[in-house]
Structure formats: structure tokens, C-alpha cells
Amino acid sequence: MRTMTGPAASRRVIGIDLGGTKLAAGVVSGDLVVHHRAHRFSRGADQNEILDRLVEVVDELKLQNDGEAPIEAVGMGIPCLLDYANGRAVNTVNLPIKDLPIRDIMNERLGLPVAIDNDGNVAALAEQRFGAARGKRDVLLLTLGTGVGGGIVLDGRIFRGSTGSGAELGHMTTLADGPPCQGNCPNRGCLETLISGTAMAREAKAIAERDADSAFARELAEGRDITGATVTELAADGDLDARAVLEQVGRYLGAGLVSLTNIFNPEAIVIGGGAAAAGDLLLATAREHLDEHGLTPNKDLVELRPAHFGAEAGMVGAAALAFTECLGEPLEER
Amino acid sequence: MRTMTGPAASRRVIGIDLGGTKLAAGVVSGDLVVHHRAHRFSRGADQNEILDRLVEVVDELKLQNDGEAPIEAVGMGIPCLLDYANGRAVNTVNLPIKDLPIRDIMNERLGLPVAIDNDGNVAALAEQRFGAARGKRDVLLLTLGTGVGGGIVLDGRIFRGSTGSGAELGHMTTLADGPPCQGNCPNRGCLETLISGTAMAREAKAIAERDADSAFARELAEGRDITGATVTELAADGDLDARAVLEQVGRYLGAGLVSLTNIFNPEAIVIGGGAAAAGDLLLATAREHLDEHGLTPNKDLVELRPAHFGAEAGMVGAAALAFTECLGEPLEER
Numbered sequence: 001m002r003t004m005t006g007p008a009a010s011r012r013v014i015g016i017d018l019g020g021t022k023l024a025a026g027v028v029s030g031d032l033v034v035h036h037r038a039h040r041f042s043r044g045a046d047q048n049e050i051l052d053r054l055v056e057v058v059d060e061l062k063l064q065n066d067g068e069a070p071i072e073a074v075g076m077g078i079p080c081l082l083d084y085a086n087g088r089a090v091n092t093v094n095l096p097i098k099d100l101p102i103r104d105i106m107n108e109r110l111g112l113p114v115a116i117d118n119d120g121n122v123a124a125l126a127e128q129r130f131g132a133a134r135g136k137r138d139v140l141l142l143t144l145g146t147g148v149g150g151g152i153v154l155d156g157r158i159f160r161g162s163t164g165s166g167a168e169l170g171h172m173t174t175l176a177d178g179p180p181c182q183g184n185c186p187n188r189g190c191l192e193t194l195i196s197g198t199a200m201a202r203e204a205k206a207i208a209e210r211d212a213d214s215a216f217a218r219e220l221a222e223g224r225d226i227t228g229a230t231v232t233e234l235a236a237d238g239d240l241d242a243r244a245v246l247e248q249v250g251r252y253l254g255a256g257l258v259s260l261t262n263i264f265n266p267e268a269i270v271i272g273g274g275a276a277a278a279g280d281l282l283l284a285t286a287r288e289h290l291d292e293h294g295l296t297p298n299k300d301l302v303e304l305r306p307a308h309f310g311a312e313a314g315m316v317g318a319a320a321l322a323f324t325e326c327l328g329e330p331l332e333e334r
Numbered sequence: 335m336r337t338m339t340g341p342a343a344s345r346r347v348i349g350i351d352l353g354g355t356k357l358a359a360g361v362v363s364g365d366l367v368v369h370h371r372a373h374r375f376s377r378g379a380d381q382n383e384i385l386d387r388l389v390e391v392v393d394e395l396k397l398q399n400d401g402e403a404p405i406e407a408v409g410m411g412i413p414c415l416l417d418y419a420n421g422r423a424v425n426t427v428n429l430p431i432k433d434l435p436i437r438d439i440m441n442e443r444l445g446l447p448v449a450i451d452n453d454g455n456v457a458a459l460a461e462q463r464f465g466a467a468r469g470k471r472d473v474l475l476l477t478l479g480t481g482v483g484g485g486i487v488l489d490g491r492i493f494r495g496s497t498g499s500g501a502e503l504g505h506m507t508t509l510a511d512g513p514p515c516q517g518n519c520p521n522r523g524c525l526e527t528l529i530s531g532t533a534m535a536r537e538a539k540a541i542a543e544r545d546a547d548s549a550f551a552r553e554l555a556e557g558r559d560i561t562g563a564t565v566t567e568l569a570a571d572g573d574l575d576a577r578a579v580l581e582q583v584g585r586y587l588g589a590g591l592v593s594l595t596n597i598f599n600p601e602a603i604v605i606g607g608g609a610a611a612a613g614d615l616l617l618a619t620a621r622e623h624l625d626e627h628g629l630t631p632n633k634d635l636v637e638l639r640p641a642h643f644g645a646e647a648g649m650v651g652a653a654a655l656a657f658t659e660c661l662g663e664p665l666e667e668r
Contacts, residue, residue, distance in 0.1 A: 081599075081629060091630045138496040150597075159488070161599020162472040165632055168596040173589040173627075176509045176528075187592055187627040194510075255507040258521055259593070262502040263484075265415075265495025293507075293521040295415060296425045298499055 009033075011327065012069045014061055015319030016054065016076045017119055017312075018042060020094030020146030020183075023050075024312065025057040027065045028319035030329065032130055034312065036064040043146070046096050055109050074112050075322030077119035077314045078102065079149055084164025087116055093171070093183040093192070094147040115318075115325035119143070120167055121158045122317030123307070124151025127270045129320065131308030136267040140260055141307070142169055142253075143273030143314070144228070144282075147182060148192040152264070170196070174255055194252040197228025197275040203245045204231050215239045232278040246281045253282065254289020261290060261298045272307030272314075279306060343367075345661065346403045348395055349653030350388065350410040351453055351646075352376060354428030354480030354517075357384075358646065359391040361399045362653035364663065366464055368646065370398040377480075381430055389443050408446050409656030411453035411648045412436065413483055418498025421450055427505070427517040427526070428481040449652075449659035453477070454501055455492050456651030457641070458485025461604045463654065465642030470601040474594055475641070476503055476587075477607030477648070478562070481516060482526040486598070504530070508589055528586035531562025531609040537579045538565050549573045566612040580615045587616065588623020595624060595632045606641030606648075613640060 009031040016025040021043045027036040038057040042050060054076070062071055080089040080097060087103025107114040124141035133139040133153075141151040150169025152159040160166055170192035171185055178189025182198055193199055204226045208216035215234050219226055234242035257269060271283060287304050294302075307313045323329040343365040350359040355377045360368040372391040376384055388410070396405055414423040414431060421437025441448040458475035467473040467487075475485040484503025486493040494500055504526035505519055512523025516532055527533055538560045542550035549568050553560055568576035591603060605617060621638050641647045657663040 081631060083631075093629070152597075154488070154493070161597075161632070162601050163599055163631070163635060165629075165635075166597060166599030168629060168632075171596040171629055172506065172593040173508055174510050176512075176523075176586060176589045178510075185629060187629075189510075252510060255510045259506040262505040263486075263495075263500060263597075265497055265500030267496050295427070295499075295502060295505055295519060295521075297415060297417075297497070298495070298502075301497060 008329070010069055011323070011329070012065065012071055013073045013075060013319050013322040013327070014058055014071055015315045015317070015322065016057065016074065017314030017318055018050070018054070018076060018078045019119065019314070020079060023053055023057060024315050025061060026312070026315050026319070027061050027071065028316060029069070030323060032126070032316055032320065034316065035068070036061050038064070042095065047100065050095065050097065051105060051109070054106060058110055071112065073322040073326035074106065074110055074114045075122070075318035075320070075325070076106065076114065076116045077122035077318040078116060079119045079147060081165030081168065082116065082118055084117070084160050090165060091184065093185045113326035115321045117158070117321050118149070118151070118160070118167060119314045120149030120151035120169070121160065122151070122321050123149065123272055123313035124153050124270070124317070125158055126309055126313050126317035126320055127272070127307055128153040128156070131313065132270045132305040133268040138264065138266045139268050139270065140169070140264060140266050141270040141272060142256070144195060144271065144275035145197055145273040147198070148196050149273065169260065172256060172259055174252065174259070191252070191256040195249045195256065200228040200231040200245055200249055200275060201226050203248065204242070207241050207245070214241050216241060228275040229277070232275065235278060235281050243281065246278050247285050250282045250285025251289050253286040254293065257286055257290045257304070258294045261294045261302050265298045266302055268303040268305055270305050270307050272310065274311055276306060342663070344403055345663070346399065346405055347407045347409060347653050347656040347661070348392055348405055349649045349651070349656065350391065350408065351648030351652055352384070352388070352410060352412045353453065353648070354413060357387055357391060358649050359395060360646070360649045360653070361395050361405065362650060363403070364657060366650055366654065368650065369402070370395050372398070376429065381434065384429065384431065385439060385443070388440060392444055405446065407656040407660035408440065408444055408448045409456070409652035409654070409659070410440065410448065410450045411456035411652040412450060413453045413481060415499035415502065416450070416452055418451070418494055424499060425518065427519045447660035449655045451492070451655050452483070452485070452494070452501060453648045454483030454485035454503070455494065456485070456655050457483065457606055457647035458487050458604070458651070459492055460643055460647050460651035460654055461606070461641055462487040462490070465647065466604045466639040467602040472598065472600045473602050473604065474503070474598060474600050475604040475606060476590070478529055478605065478609035479531055479607040481532070482530050483607065503594065506590060506593055508586065508593070525586070525590040529583045529590065534562040534565040534579055534583055534609060535560050537582070538576070541575050541579070548575050550575060562609040563611070566609065569612060569615050577615065580612050581619050584616045584619025585623050587620040588627065591620055591624045591638070592628045595628050595636050599632045600636055602637040602639055604639050604641050606644065608645055610640060
């Protein structure tokens, strides 16, 4: 029996999604509607600057929200391996954060209750409770951004591992002896280094270098940087090089989905993050690979879906976390 | 608060571990002592022959057990993707079993209550409750045999996935575009195809073919087959080729442990199965790889241990399952 209630639509919190490149924050009400938004870059900032920018966006959002229902708490999704019980960011692959008691620091600087969790976990929570995997109990999520985030919901609850630093689905060894992984990860051939936006950009730049007539080379010649978004945009315009990059990424994503499907026998896997904007170009290739290489019956039982909350799944999930952890509001399916 | 009680030592069940090569069965009492044993080969048998051999070993054990406490139930660990609720073996990689309502069939043929589960799951249960990972709540197990079995215990309970066909840890894509996997698995570069006993034998045979002076070539010349056991025995005798095979397998095992440690943030990973007889030759290499390539803090928090029940973990776990599922005896840590 699932109740049809959730946090009151009249209550408001701030949800923050701290990514390896960008920081997205929003004022979110109990019905998970986003009322105000604020953004910053996170790339290039050191640990103290990141903390400052987190405080800045909260101040900016409070100002935007002035005169409306008050902000009662802040939830943050951060791309870190966490000591969950102590609200501590132990280690992170794509940001310069290490051994930081971030929950207590933010709590003190903001004067508000603060809840933190891994960014993939909160995005998975949002999608399982209110998004693309609503009604399913065993759900995984991959977010393709600067890195590859992972979230695991088992029997309706976030799975964090024994201390809170699990669900690093981007760091499965997928191509042993492959290229070194990104950032602070000491592994080779991680899924992240094969399918993240960073990986897409790396492949695109390699093409630009090989072929001066390619659309990627033209982008660089015209002074634009190449990112994962460049690849998905050019692919949508029909550029064959960009499509080839997405197809390769789709196959590696498929190889990762085979692992996850064989391990977890999940009901659904949700694909989110900026790079997932490639949509069918990416997901259709990945699905085909999974159908061909996954074990029966798992591959037939799993649904593959794009994130309902798109690039805002992390932000909405962080808000949902704040409602549950700080305000004690139940987060039931509605 | 954990109780100190368990199934009564006076009650007896039969535990059966059905592997890809061998079938091992034993009469087990509530204190998990094995009183009688029976073995058969499973390799080469078709589905009906396997069922016949399962019935045979139970009859043989009943005879051995005659005059002692009666056999009350049978537990079976089978290397299958299961429909757990219906006791159905849906698919298997290393045996010719498909879509078989094996629990009901065995129940009818044996006239005893029967419980079935994946062989890796029951082995993990035995090790977590009574063996190498006693006292830990989040435990994984890999068994290196004909294939590579996997078992997952989360917060003290077996994790089976949404329908019972999860925990196929041997079928993570570890070397994308690598060699085709074994048996019925349609994937390439699965962990299983890199570290199973079958994989060890394959490598050893390749060496025998390249080098007629190798110890492996001598084994073949003298009419002996090469198996995973050949490799571990020759390595223990100091043969450099055999040690090289184990080192490569150890590195790939390490690559798999990196994935599992990053995903699950477990307290312990237990290594069992025949090939694990290689002991430190294998585990030390794998541990080194994990230390070098795993994410902090997960790699530092996980303990790597050989199976306490050794090659009998599956049998003892199957018996433990029968006590819980068929007799309603609690299986608490003791």
C-alpha cells in the first residue's frame, strides 16, 4: 500500500547539484516544482572557492524567493565518495575536494539544516520516486556529464554501500588496460573514461586533429571549444563524425549496461546528465548492444529510459533529500 | 542485538552445490557440520541426466545417513539465473538447463521440501553468516570454478535482484571487445572468461602449444588433461609459466575487484571455488591491483579473504538455505 501524500507543496527547500563543470541550484517546493534557478561554474575552482559559490547561489536564490514561502533547508548532491553518517566528502574524482566535513561547514555558513548525498544517488531518488522510473522498486541511474555518476535504488531505498561511498558506477573496469581514467581515479578503462562528456570531447578533438576538414576542426578553427554538447549538437545536425563518436560511446554505454543488468537484475535503468541530451542516438545503440550481449532474462526485464528531470534530476533529487532528511517529510510515490 | 541461536545441531538437511563440472552434496546438521558427502560429475550431462544425478546423490546420502537424525529438507545452489519466487531455473551459462521448474520437480521426485537459490548466493550466505566474513553486513563473494559465480549480501540479507537472477558478478564486461565469453553467455570480455578455471586452462594450453618444453606441454604429452587445478598445482611447485598465468588472472581478478569495490563499498569480498586454491599467489596479486587502482576510501575499507568453507561453501550455504526456507530455522550469527 503506497500513500499518495508527499511533502506539502507550500514548503520550500533549495536543491543543489554540484557537478564537475557546473553548479545548478533551485528553489523547489514539496510537489517538486522548481520555482527559481541559479547557476555557477565549478570547473577550475579550488575547494574554498567551491564552498563560496555554494553560499553565493543560496544567497541569490533567497533573494529571488523573497516574499514567497521561506526556504527551510538545503539539500546538496555532490560527486563525491562520502562518509554519509558524518556528512563528509572523503574523495572526489572530478573536483578538488578531499576529506571535507561539507555538511557541517555548509550548515554553519548557511544557518539552515543541510543534507548531503552523492549526486547520482539523489538523481536516482528523484527519478525513481517522481520521474522516469516511477512505480519501479529496483532502479539504477547513470548520469553522463563531466564524469559518469551512478545511483542505485534497491527495493525503493537509496543504496549507499557500507559507509556511503558506493554506487560509483562510472568506475567499473570496462576496458582493462584501457586509457587512464579521469581526474583523481587511479584506474584504467573505467566506464567514465569511455562514455563521459569529457570522453566524447576527447574523441572529437582527436578527429579534429586527424582531419582538418572535419566539422570538429572547423569548430576549433572558429575559436569554439569542443565539449560533449558540441558532439551531440553536430550529431543532431547529421554530422557523420559526430554520429560515429556517439555510436562508439553508445556501444561502451551498452557494455556498462550489460554489467549492471547482469549484476542487479533491475527493473529500469535511467540515463541522465548533459551528454544524455544525445537521446536516441546514444540510447538506441546502447539498447541494441544490451539486447545482443546481456544475459537472459535480465536484459529482457530491464527498461532503459531517459531521465524525466533531464539535466535537473540532481537538483530535484537534492531537494527531495532535504525534504526527507531535514524536514522529515515522507517521500512516497504520488 | 544479534541472537546467539541457530538451527538445532540435532536437525539435518542435505545441501547440494551443482557446479559446471562437479556436483557436491552433503548431509549437514544445524551447526553446519558436514557429516556425509557424495559427488558426481555434471559436465557432459544433459538436463534430464543432471536431474537424475541430483536424485542419485540424495539417495546415496540418505543411505549413508541411515540410523542417524532424519533428513528433513534439501537445499540446492545452482549456477543459474533464477525466477526465485517460482523456483525456476530460467537460464544458465555453463550447464544445459533452460526454463526448468527445478524446485517443484525435485520436490516431487525426492518427497522432501526443497529450496533453491543461485550457487554464488548460498555460498555468500554461508561465508557471511558463519565463515570468512562473519560479523560483516555488506559482503560479496566470487567463486572461481568452471565459471565465476557471484553472491551479494547487503545489510545481512542475500541480494537477488528484482526477479532473482541478479548477482551474476562473473558477467561484468571487464575487457570490452575481448574474447567471447563461455557457454551460453553472449557477451565479450566478461570477468568469467578472464579468471575462471576454464580461462586458466585455456591460457595454459596456449602455452603448451607455443612451447613444447613447458611443464604444460609435458602434462599433455603424458596424457593428462590441463585444468585450472593443473595450473595452481604447477604454480605451487614453482613453475614459472604457471605462475605467469596466475599473475595475469590475479590482475584481472583485481580489475573486477576494483569494479565491485567502487560499486558496493563492501566490508569484505570473499574468494572461493576450486581455482581459489591458488591462495596467495592469486589473492596477493589481486589485492595489489585493487590497492593501486581502486577509489579511496573504498579500497582501504574492504577486506579480501579466502573462503572459510573453501570448495564446500556452496554446499554448506545450500544447507543453510534449506534450514531457513524449508524449516523456518533462524540463521543468525553465532
